[in-house]
Every structure is written in C-alpha cells, then in structure tokens.
Amino acid sequence: MPDPLFRLRINFQKHDRLSLLSHLELVRAMERIIRRAQLPYAVSQGFNAHMRHAPGPALPVGTSGLNEFFDVWTTEYVTPKEVLARLRAASVVGVRMLGVKYVPANLRGLQATHVHEEYEMVLSIAGGVDETMAAKINTLLNDLIATGELKVVRKKKAKIYDLKSAVETAPNVSLVHGATNGESNIMIKLNLRSSDQGSVKPELLVMEALGNESPLMIKSITRTNLYSDED
Amino acid sequence: MKKTESVWPLIEPHLTKVERPSRYINHEYNAYSGSPRQTNDHSCHTDNHLSHTRDSLCHSRAGGNPSEHSRYRAAFLYPDTYEIGQSNAAIAILYQLVNTHEGCSAERVFLPWLDMIDVMRKHDIPLFALESATPVAGFDMFGITLPHTLAATNILEAIDLAGIPIKSCDRTLEHPLVVGGGPEAFNPEPLSSFFDAFMIGEGEEVLLEFVDTHRRCLDQRMSKAELLLELSKIEGVYIPSLYKLDHNALRPKDESIPTRINKRVIKDFDKLPPVTDPIVPFAEVAHDRLTIELLRGCTRGCRFCQAGMIYRPVRERSADMIIDSVARGLACTGFDEVSLVSLSSTDHSQIEQILKRLHRMLSGTGVGISLPSQRLDAFGIDMARLVAGEKKTGLTFAPEAGTQRLRDIINKNVTEKNLIDAVEQAYAAGWRRCKLYFMIGLPGETDEDIIGIAELANRAYAAAKDSVPDGQRGNVRMTVSVAVFVPKSHTPFQWGGQIAREEIDRRITVLRNAKMHKGIDLSWHDPATSRIEAAISRAGREASTLIEEVWRQGAKFDAWSERFNELLWENAADAVGLDISAMAERNYSIEEPLPWDHISCGVSKKFLAKEYDRSLAIETSTDCSFDRCIACGVCTDLDVDIKLGGESRA
Incomplete structure (x- = not known):
C-alpha cells in the first residue's frame, strides 16, 4: 500500500431530508460516495482496514448544513475538477458537492480548526408572529446568554456550557415571511464557537431561553457557515 | 385524506422526535424515485438509470406521479x-x-x-x-x-x-x-x-x-x-x-x-444475474453490505431443516458470474463489504476459486468479504482463512447435536473429528473465539445426548487450547448456544410435536448441571418463543383466530426478545378456546391429512416418511449434489436439474 500523499478537502451541503441523518450516518454515506466515485482513497493499516478520512464537526440530527467539510486521504493525484465531477455523479439527493481542494496532509483536523459556526433557526406559532414576540425572544435569549452558562441534562448527566466563549456575537432575532404562504416566522441567527468541551446545540440554547412551555415550534435549523480562524 | x-x-x-428518523426518509442511493426505469442492464452508471435518486440528476426529487392510474x-x-x-x-x-x-x-x-x-x-x-x-x-x-x-x-x-x-x-x-x-x-x-x-x-x-x-x-x-x-x-x-x-x-x-x-422454482437460476444495484441505506442495517447469492438450495438433507427441503434442488451460479457481480455491485453501491450468501456457501463447487479471485481483486481496497455459513470441517476453515485476512472476529459451527447417534438421527453428516479438526485449525490460524450451535428436544434425544453437548464442547475447548501458543491460552473463548427444536412442515420431522414445556425445562437443567469448562459460555434461545413458533408453524386455519386475538391484545414485534410477551399469547389462546401446548405438542399420524398437504415443495410426502423411518432406524442419507440421487422427487416433479458451477450435472 503506497503512503497516503494527498489530503482532499470536500466542501458540501447536507440539506432537505438528509438533515435527519445522524453524524455517523452521514460519515458512512460520505464513505460510500467516495467509494462509488472510485477516488484513490488511502486505506489504514491494521486489524480493521478502513478508508482514511476525517469528518468535520458533527451536525445535530435535523440540522441542515450549507458549508460543510470532509477530509479524505488519497494515494494518487486527481484534478479537483475531476474529483468534483466524480463525487457529484456518485452522490445522493441531499448531499450537494460544492467543491474540493487539496490541503497539506499534516494540517490540523477540521474539528480543531473549524470552530466558528453560524446558525439560522426558523420558528413558527399557530396564528403567526409579530414584532413584539420577536423582541421578547431577543430579550429572553440575551438574558440567558448573560447568565454565562447553559446547563444541559442528558441521560441524567448534567453538562455545563460556558456561554461567554460559546456565543461569539449577540443573537439576531427578526421576522421573516414564508415564501409560499406568506406567513410570518421568527428567524434567529446565532454565531457560535465550539471548543474542546464540544459545541452548544442551538436548539438547546433557544429552547432553554424560551422555556419548555413555549408554544413556538422549530421549523428548521441550518448551519449556514462553518469556518476556521484562517478563513 | x-x-x-x-x-x-x-x-x-x-x-426529529422519533428514534432513527433515517428509517423513514427514503432518498437512499439506488432507490427508485417513483417513475419506472426503461431497462435494466445491471450497471448503475448508465443513462438508463435516470430515475435513480442522485444528486447530479435531480436536486429536487425526480418526478413520480402517484396519481397516474394506468401504472x-x-x-x-x-x-x-x-x-x-x-x-x-x-x-x-x-x-x-x-x-x-x-x-x-x-x-x-x-x-x-x-x-x-x-x-x-x-x-x-x-x-x-x-x-x-x-x-x-x-x-x-x-x-x-x-x-x-x-x-x-x-x-x-x-x-x-x-x-x-x-x-x-x-x-x-x-x-x-x-x-x-x-x-x-x-x-x-x-x-x-x-x-x-x-x-x-x-x-x-x-x-x-x-x-x-x-x-x-x-x-x-x-x-x-x-x-x-x-x-x-x-x-x-x-x-x-x-x-x-x-x-x-x-x-x-x-x-x-x-x-x-x-412451488415455483427458477430452473435457470445460474443464468439469472444477482441484483448488483441494491439500495444503499443511510441507517445502519442488520446486514449492511452487498449481498451476492452464490447458489440456491441445499441437499445435505438435515431432517430438521425446512430450508433444506423447500429450496431444492441445488443450483449454483458460475464463478465468473459471481466475480463479475461483486465487482459491479461494489462499484454501484460503495459498500465496504460483500457477503456471499446461500444456505451453505462453502458447498459451492467453485468456492475456492471464487474466494481466491475475490481476495486478489479486493486486496488493498479495505473492502471485506464475509461467508456467513461455516462448513464444519478443515476445508471450511481454509475457506474462512481466505476471507478473514487479519480480521478473525468469530466463527460459528453447528454440530446441532451432542452425540454421533443423534447427529445420525437428524442426518447432520458431520463427525466429532470434523469438529475437532475445524476447531484446531481455526485456533491455530489465529481465531480466538467460536460459537457452537446445538438444539435440544430433537426427536430421539436422551439425557446422554444432552450431556454429550457439554462433553463435545469440553473436548472442542481442550482442542482449541492445545492449538494456540502457550502465552495465549487465556484468550481462548467458546460459546455454546442452544435452541429448542421447532418441528417444521415439509420436513421428515413434520409429524411429531415439540416436547412439552416441563420437559424442555428439565432438559435445560440437565445441560446446566452437566460439567462444562468455565471458559465456555452457555447461552439460550428463549424456549417460550420456540413454543409459540411450534404452535403456529404446523397449525391449520384455526390458528388465525389466535393470531388475530393476540394482536388485538397488543402483541407486536414478537421476534424482539424484549417485546415478546408469552402471557399475551396464553390469554389470547384462552379467549379463542385454543391450547398452545396442545398445538405445539401435536402429533399427526402418517395417514392423517396435514394442514399443508395442498402445498407442494416438490419433495414427496413419501420421501419425507421414508426419511423419518430412516431416522428411527438411525440411518443417514447422502447428499445428491455430490452423491447419487435419493429420490426426493423435486427434479422429476418440477422438471428441474441440479446445476453445479453454472452447468447441469451429468
């Protein structure tokens, strides 16, 4: 087996129904796309030989991603244009290949570098929303962020997130109008930063701020951007 | 609506609120989008596959129109x-x-x-x-x-x-x-x-x-x-x-x-290519790999085995067709494993050639081969070595019964020597764990046969230990897995009932009390589910009232052990006036009509009765794929031939 010489960075979108895939399911789907595309992927040595790759930071189930990344090591050079064409032909509806480039093989991992996350959440309520509601949500969110921490209990284990470092800029809450039926929705834009402790799920942050009794329904969550300090 | x-x-x-939503979303690679494809040329990279749901062709879903009545x-x-x-x-x-x-x-x-x-x-x-x-x-x-x-x-x-x-x-x-x-x-x-x-x-x-x-x-x-x-x-x-x-x-x-x-049978199975563009799931499924069927049928003639009777005769696909299908299938799916399936894959007459060629083809790709059914002899281990590479996770052998006498009764034509040879070779080759599969409650079983399970397992375990280097003996693992025999229709054992529940419990105790090496784990298939299977599988029309009633009482996912509820079945049987024990233990006389007499798998009732008689006489029968015809009736009744390596057997 030749040494892996090249590291390809695949830039893609995960959207539509595939936003419902788990991180593990997405990784497997990407592996299968790469094999179908017949890229010269490198194989790890050892007991469980497998494709050498490194996915970007996980997207929560139900969240779309418009600027996602996936690294794979290869043993031969294929032009990025050719790689992209092959990946596109081998992909599935809901994984849209945007571009590929070669990056240095020894670069730090995506999960360590791509710590800046921008999210958009759309919330709705029966009967529609108004400016007052948007202002109230804005206040609730800012109040929570001002406390400096978010406590999440999952499977009886509590985890505390430091919101001072996790929330990069103040949230932006606005009214948006649905394209098809003209109904008003709330749009929340969040700029978050992940750390060694993991990343705050925007859904948890917003639901904690609004309270469990809130009649607002989440219509969609999208990670619109993911980037590193170097970008 | x-x-x-x-x-x-x-x-x-x-x-987003239910477990694993990817179960419900469709859109997997190679799923059909709703509009029919024109032709199928067994290659997924042609324009004929425009209706496949794939990114390059359709960012919005390709248009099936479900209201189209003519379809x-x-x-x-x-x-x-x-x-x-x-x-x-x-x-x-x-x-x-x-x-x-x-x-x-x-x-x-x-x-x-x-x-x-x-x-x-x-x-x-x-x-x-x-x-x-x-x-x-x-x-x-x-x-x-x-x-x-x-x-x-x-x-x-x-x-x-x-x-x-x-x-x-x-x-x-x-x-x-x-x-x-x-x-x-x-x-x-x-x-x-x-x-x-x-x-x-x-x-x-x-x-x-x-x-x-x-x-x-x-x-x-x-x-x-x-x-x-x-x-x-x-x-x-x-x-x-x-x-x-x-x-x-x-x-x-x-x-x-x-x-x-x-029954319908595909005479030219050898000419029928396998599916090489199956759906590639997103969710992790039970068998998450490309499946290529090597052959259909098995004529080893185990007397308890329904599959061995209903899928006769043996028809093999040729090595060339199999290799070609694996190559196409992997290219069309991106799977990292291919499973070569059949009732008895190592019985394919060209299996060695197939595995060697595949091994060469897939070397260095990270793509694995799996061979689900392990033949119980040294050849079986040779074949297992060919597919395993470094990844020797576990092997399963099925001696089915603990003594030669009982193995002869059920026509499981393997000997203790076969098992010991296989175990020695496997552990010497680097495997450190295997599972031995047995049944209790087989016709003619005595307590000696049950104790024989423990004794056979002990000897296999000792052979395993002797086959590994000194320093590694502590890693030797063996599991004995036991299920209760469920008599099935269309088999030589179709006339006799399952042993009574109390007798099952007694025999389990006999095995538990038999001395087994502490390095051997003993596991059970729940006898309660086997009893329901026995009650239903040889029943007639009356059983539909029971099935309907137990479903009305809330039973579902009965095959999931954590969901199975025996009490629901008992209550339902009471409600409709049936007795589950009587159904499971029912003996039919040879002359009596059987509820499935109008359904023929081609194997004659006369042959099954003869095989039953031979079991009583502790006589074995041969495998017609390798040996002479034993007149089960399939080939003549259904006008079909045994085909080995893609060709009719002379």
Whole structure:
C-alpha cells in the first residue's frame, strides 16, 4: 500500500431530508460516495482496514448544513475538477458537492480548526408572529446568554456550557415571511464557537431561553457557515 | 385524506422526535424515485438509470406521479423495522423486478418502530410506502414477505396501520390485494384469513405473471371473486378463499381449482444475474453490505431443516458470474463489504476459486468479504482463512447435536473429528473465539445426548487450547448456544410435536448441571418463543383466530426478545378456546391429512416418511449434489436439474 500523499478537502451541503441523518450516518454515506466515485482513497493499516478520512464537526440530527467539510486521504493525484465531477455523479439527493481542494496532509483536523459556526433557526406559532414576540425572544435569549452558562441534562448527566466563549456575537432575532404562504416566522441567527468541551446545540440554547412551555415550534435549523480562524 | 396524496408533510414535523428518523426518509442511493426505469442492464452508471435518486440528476426529487392510474403499483412490506427489512435479499430482488417491468412500480414498506406507530395512530397517519410517501391503501398490491412465524402479529399491525381491513373477506376492490410469499407460505393456513393470495416458492417468475394477470383483471373490471379465480390459474398461486375444510383436509370449492399448489422454482437460476444495484441505506442495517447469492438450495438433507427441503434442488451460479457481480455491485453501491450468501456457501463447487479471485481483486481496497455459513470441517476453515485476512472476529459451527447417534438421527453428516479438526485449525490460524450451535428436544434425544453437548464442547475447548501458543491460552473463548427444536412442515420431522414445556425445562437443567469448562459460555434461545413458533408453524386455519386475538391484545414485534410477551399469547389462546401446548405438542399420524398437504415443495410426502423411518432406524442419507440421487422427487416433479458451477450435472 503506497503512503497516503494527498489530503482532499470536500466542501458540501447536507440539506432537505438528509438533515435527519445522524453524524455517523452521514460519515458512512460520505464513505460510500467516495467509494462509488472510485477516488484513490488511502486505506489504514491494521486489524480493521478502513478508508482514511476525517469528518468535520458533527451536525445535530435535523440540522441542515450549507458549508460543510470532509477530509479524505488519497494515494494518487486527481484534478479537483475531476474529483468534483466524480463525487457529484456518485452522490445522493441531499448531499450537494460544492467543491474540493487539496490541503497539506499534516494540517490540523477540521474539528480543531473549524470552530466558528453560524446558525439560522426558523420558528413558527399557530396564528403567526409579530414584532413584539420577536423582541421578547431577543430579550429572553440575551438574558440567558448573560447568565454565562447553559446547563444541559442528558441521560441524567448534567453538562455545563460556558456561554461567554460559546456565543461569539449577540443573537439576531427578526421576522421573516414564508415564501409560499406568506406567513410570518421568527428567524434567529446565532454565531457560535465550539471548543474542546464540544459545541452548544442551538436548539438547546433557544429552547432553554424560551422555556419548555413555549408554544413556538422549530421549523428548521441550518448551519449556514462553518469556518476556521484562517478563513 | 386521498389515497394517492403524500403523507410526508404530516410525518416530517415528528421525525426529529422519533428514534432513527433515517428509517423513514427514503432518498437512499439506488432507490427508485417513483417513475419506472426503461431497462435494466445491471450497471448503475448508465443513462438508463435516470430515475435513480442522485444528486447530479435531480436536486429536487425526480418526478413520480402517484396519481397516474394506468401504472400498476406494488408496495412490498417486510414485516419488521427498516434495519431488519432493508437487509432482506428477497425484497431487493422483487423490488428491482417490478420496477423494471413495463408500466409497473414497486415501493418499500417497513413496519415503523413503536414510537412512530404511536405518532401515526395519534395523528391519523396511515402506513405509507417510502418512495412516494403515499398510503399503502392506494396501491394495487400489498405484497408481504413471510420470513418467520413470529412475524405474524407485525403483519396484522401493518395491514391495520394502513387502514385496510385485516381479513380478506372484509376487503373489496377498493383495497389493495394482500399477497404473501416466502418461507412461511409453505404452510400458509395460520395466516390464510388475512391474505387474498399466496405465491409459493421462488418469486422471480411468478410475481410478474401475477402482476400482469392482476393488471389485466383490473382493466377488465372483473369482480374480486372473478379476479381471484383468474389468479388461481397461475402455477404456484394459492387463493385460500377458494378452499374449504372437508373431512379434515382442505379441498377446492370448485373443480376448476387445483387440488395441489406446486412451488415455483427458477430452473435457470445460474443464468439469472444477482441484483448488483441494491439500495444503499443511510441507517445502519442488520446486514449492511452487498449481498451476492452464490447458489440456491441445499441437499445435505438435515431432517430438521425446512430450508433444506423447500429450496431444492441445488443450483449454483458460475464463478465468473459471481466475480463479475461483486465487482459491479461494489462499484454501484460503495459498500465496504460483500457477503456471499446461500444456505451453505462453502458447498459451492467453485468456492475456492471464487474466494481466491475475490481476495486478489479486493486486496488493498479495505473492502471485506464475509461467508456467513461455516462448513464444519478443515476445508471450511481454509475457506474462512481466505476471507478473514487479519480480521478473525468469530466463527460459528453447528454440530446441532451432542452425540454421533443423534447427529445420525437428524442426518447432520458431520463427525466429532470434523469438529475437532475445524476447531484446531481455526485456533491455530489465529481465531480466538467460536460459537457452537446445538438444539435440544430433537426427536430421539436422551439425557446422554444432552450431556454429550457439554462433553463435545469440553473436548472442542481442550482442542482449541492445545492449538494456540502457550502465552495465549487465556484468550481462548467458546460459546455454546442452544435452541429448542421447532418441528417444521415439509420436513421428515413434520409429524411429531415439540416436547412439552416441563420437559424442555428439565432438559435445560440437565445441560446446566452437566460439567462444562468455565471458559465456555452457555447461552439460550428463549424456549417460550420456540413454543409459540411450534404452535403456529404446523397449525391449520384455526390458528388465525389466535393470531388475530393476540394482536388485538397488543402483541407486536414478537421476534424482539424484549417485546415478546408469552402471557399475551396464553390469554389470547384462552379467549379463542385454543391450547398452545396442545398445538405445539401435536402429533399427526402418517395417514392423517396435514394442514399443508395442498402445498407442494416438490419433495414427496413419501420421501419425507421414508426419511423419518430412516431416522428411527438411525440411518443417514447422502447428499445428491455430490452423491447419487435419493429420490426426493423435486427434479422429476418440477422438471428441474441440479446445476453445479453454472452447468447441469451429468
């Protein structure tokens, strides 16, 4: 087996129904796309030989991603244009290949570098929303962020997130109008930063701020951007 | 709601709240989009596959129009969750077959998991087919795979969740035709009141004949009675409503209806290429790999084994076809593993050549090969070594019985020496764990045979330890897995009942008390589920009342050990006046009509009786794939030949 010489960075979108895939399911789907595309992927040595790759930071189930990344090591050079064409032909509806480039093989991992996350959440309520509601949500969110921490209990284990470092800029809450039926929705834009402790799920942050009794329904969550300090 | 309207907008808001939403989303690679493909040339990278759901071709979903009336629509259910059903090879074959048939389309249906069923029932969302997300009730055919006895309650749950009356007699032309097929169709009577029709045997040919006939009958606006009569003329199709009980035997209501339904068998299986563009699931499924069927049938003749009788004769695909299919299949799917399946894969006459060529082809790709059924001898280990590489995870051997006497009774033609040789070779080659599979409650079993299981396991364990280097003996593991024998229709043991529950418990105690090395783990298949299987699998029409009642009491997912509830079955049996013990333990006399006498798998009843007699005399029988014909009747009755390496045997 030749040494892996090249590291390809695949830039893609995960959207539509595939936003419902788990991180593990997405990784497997990407592996299968790469094999179908017949890229010269490198194989790890050892007991469980497998494709050498490194996915970007996980997207929560139900969240779309418009600027996602996936690294794979290869043993031969294929032009990025050719790689992209092959990946596109081998992909599935809901994984849209945007571009590929070669990056240095020894670069730090995506999960360590791509710590800046921008999210958009759309919330709705029966009967529609108004400016007052948007202002109230804005206040609730800012109040929570001002406390400096978010406590999440999952499977009886509590985890505390430091919101001072996790929330990069103040949230932006606005009214948006649905394209098809003209109904008003709330749009929340969040700029978050992940750390060694993991990343705050925007859904948890917003639901904690609004309270469990809130009649607002989440219509969609999208990670619109993911980037590193170097970008 | 309209039967042709997509329920997707109704289910979507709930999907982030249920377990594994990827079960319900469709859009997998190689899934059909709803519009039929033109042809199938077994290569996924051609323009003929425009209707595949793939990114480069269709960012919005390729357009199937479910309201198009001229198209015949079939929905195929595997009566369990997506993870189990999506792994099923039969569904993959039938799905491709109908989707490439002119004017037809097929979609997949699985039983949603309990959390999703609750959501659907609460919000009045009917069971839907994945591809179009339209209700199953709007399809022309609802085809249901009958994989095993314990799927019965899931079948009723699915029909009911679809909003379709569960009984055939309550359904009209407004409803899809509910059709069953698969191993359980060989004794269809326990399910007969829920199905309009059964297809007996291999489905590749009969399904399309069925579809064409059904479509013609619908075009001609026939009544349901006329339509069923027309379908009964197809070889291999059984219409239960056209038969009635007469002196304990099922007979046709009319002279024009066949008295015996012969199974369908693909004579030219060797010329039929395997599916090389199966759906590539997102969710991690039970068998998450490319499946290539090496051969069909097994004539080793184990007397307890129904599969060994109903899938005869042996027909092998050639090595060339298999290698070619693996290459195409991997390119079309991107799987990282291929499984070479059959009832007994190492029995393929060219298996060594196949494995060596595949090994060479896949070397360095990270793609693994798996060979699910391990032959119990040194050759089997040679073959296992060829596929395993460095990854020697575990091997399963099935001696089935603890003594040679009992192995001869059941015609399991392996010796203790075969087992010891296999174990020695496996552990010497680097394996450190294996599983030995046995049954208790086999006909003719004595306590010595049960103690023999422990003794055989001890000797195998000692052989394993002796075969590994000194420093590694502590790593030697062995599991003995025991199940209770369930007598099945169409086998030499079809006449005798299962041993009584108390006797099962006593024999289990005998084995538990037998001295087994502490390095051997003993595990059990729950005897309570085996008892229900025994009660249903050889029952007649009366059993459908029990199945309906237990489902009404809430039973479903009975094959999931954590969901199985014996008490529900007992209560249901009481309610309908049946006795589960009596059903499970029932002995039929050789002269007495059997509930499945009208269904023929080609193996004659005379042959089965002769094999039963030979078991009583502790005489073994040979395998006709390697040895002389023992006149089971399949080849002559169904006009089919044994084919080895893709060629008829001289």
